[in-house]
Amino acid sequence: MTDHPSTIEAHDRASQAAAALIELTGIRHHDVAVVLGSGWVSAAEALGTTVAEVEMTQLPFFTSPVVAGHAGRVRSIDADGVRVLVFFGRTHLYEERGVDAVTHGVRTAAAAGCRTIVLTNGCGGLDPSWQPGTPVLIKDHLNLTGTSPLHGAHFVDLTDLYSSRLREICKRLDPTLAEGIYGQFRGPMYETPAEIAMLRAIGGNLVGMSTALEAIVARSLGMEILGISLVTNLAAGMSGQALNHEEVLAAGTAASTAMGGLLSRVIRELG
Numbered sequence: 514m515t516d517h518p519s520t521i522e523a524h525d526r527a528s529q530a531a532a533a534l535i536e537l538t539g540i541r542h543h544d545v546a547v548v549l550g551s552g553w554v555s556a557a558e559a560l561g562t563t564v565a566e567v568e569m570t571q572l573p574f575f576t577s578p579v580v581a582g583h584a585g586r587v588r589s590i591d592a593d594g595v596r597v598l599v600f601f602g603r604t605h606l607y608e609e610r611g612v613d614a615v616t617h618g619v620r621t622a623a624a625a626g627c628r629t630i631v632l633t634n635g636c637g638g639l640d641p642s643w644q645p646g647t648p649v650l651i652k653d654h655l656n657l658t659g660t661s662p663l664h665g666a667h668f669v670d671l672t673d674l675y676s677s678r679l680r681e682i683c684k685r686l687d688p689t690l691a692e693g694i695y696g697q698f699r700g701p702m703y704e705t706p707a708e709i710a711m712l713r714a715i716g717g718n719l720v721g722m723s724t725a726l727e728a729i730v731a732r733s734l735g736m737e738i739l740g741i742s743l744v745t746n747l748a749a750g751m752s753g754q755a756l757n758h759e760e761v762l763a764a765g766t767a768a769s770t771a772m773g774g775l776l777s778r779v780i781r782e783l784g
């Protein structure tokens with residue numbers, strides 16, 4: 514199959530960003546990429562020794578994330594010999610920079626050598642037993658954005674998208690971990706209670722504005738994917754209260770130190 518011109522361009526932009534990353538960090542090859550979503554930022558401290566850190570805007574075709582809690586830096590970490598590339602923050606579809614901007618970090622991670630990617634997010638939960646601060650392994654997703662991050666007639670298999678092998682490793686390390694189905698909406702508005710009822714009816718129990726499009730591109734590039742959501746709020750209409758971005762961040766921050774411990778152990782198992 515011949516790649517669509519837009520795929521070649523996206524690949525070329527990622528190659529340029531990866532080359533700049535090598536230049537700025539001095540690290541020729543990374544093994545594992547980690548994308549930290551809302552509330553996950555302090556999880557990074559537990560991962561290992563920081564080798565280098567760059568501003569996303571120093572790398573070609575990266576734009577600084579606009580959302581509070583998304584710091585816009587890329588850090589190279591040594592986790593007992595596993596070279597980890599940590600993205601603090603991501604570009605979201607609702608920023609209206611297009612699907613290539615949303616997935617540029619994933620493509621760059623692949624170009625930098627990463628064969629595994631850990632996609633994290635803060636999200637709403639549809640299971641009332643998941644209190645704010647509950648981590649949930651993503652088992653599968655529902656892409657409700659109405660768009661695709663792939664270009665042209667690129668038929669990518671999405672079975673076992675969120676690696677059962679990596680989920681088993683996580684569950685061995687923490688048998689209390691639940692699994693869920695993540696529904697990605699475009700945002701930036703949170704859902705209506707009716708939309709949450711729809712998501713529940715079609716099998717979703719986690720809801721957010723990221724991850725699914727990134728996972729699709731990661732799979733298209735042959736990466737093994739681990740997805741972990743941190744439930745930071747009950748989904749709309751479930752708590753009797755309005756959703757508030759600051760509260761969402763606070764719930765994430767409180768839980769993210771524990772999340773760092775889990776991520777750190779998983780990453781060492783990969784090495």
Ligand code: 8IG
Pocket residue numbers: 551635636637638698700702703704720721722745746747748749756761
């Ligand atoms: I954090 O309840 C977080 N992100 N769409 N809905 C959507 N995104 C979210 C939510 C939520 N909580």
